Amino acid sequence: MYTVNSQSHVPIYEQIVAQIRDHCMLGLLEPGDELPSVREMSTNMLVNPNIVRKAYEELARLGVIEIKQNEGAVVTPLEKHELSEAHTSFRQSLEQLILNAKELRIEEQQLQSWVREHYLRLEE
CATH class of the missing domain: 1.10.10.10 (Winged helix-like DNA-binding domain superfamily/Winged helix DNA-binding domain)
Structure with a gap:
């Protein structure tokens, strides 16, 4: 895992x-x-x-x-403000990842495929 x-x-x-x-x-x-x-x-x-x-x-x-x-x-339980803060941080990281992907000329479909693949691997 x-x-x-x-x-x-x-x-x-x-x-x-x-x-x-x-x-x-x-x-x-x-x-x-x-x-x-x-x-x-x-x-x-x-x-x-x-x-x-x-x-x-x-x-x-x-x-x-x-x-x-x-x-x-x-x-431990996440407080709502921590979760919101975490989501904001995640979205910023995601935006940077997408910018990096565009610089590397990685197509959106390929990026989505990798995300799906990663999620499936985590569920094993």
Whole structure:
């Protein structure tokens, strides 16, 4: 469900944070959903457990998850203003993505196809 790009200039823990935040904003993770344990996530992603722990700590600091002793990490409810803020941020990112696609002469149909493909992959 989660993947990292070790070749990216973005630190791995930030990639994990971004993916989990995105999944929360898209409704793929809902309030009360439990995240995999640090050990399980690190094993699945083939990364050091300390990296996952750092990502979870950052998500907790941001209020995206709550870390409960002996229970693990649980997704917290998004407040309406946070959701609105998140949607605004997402739309800005999307606009930049579309501008980049146009610069690369990627047709709208191709971009839509890739989006559909990505959504289907996330549902697996």
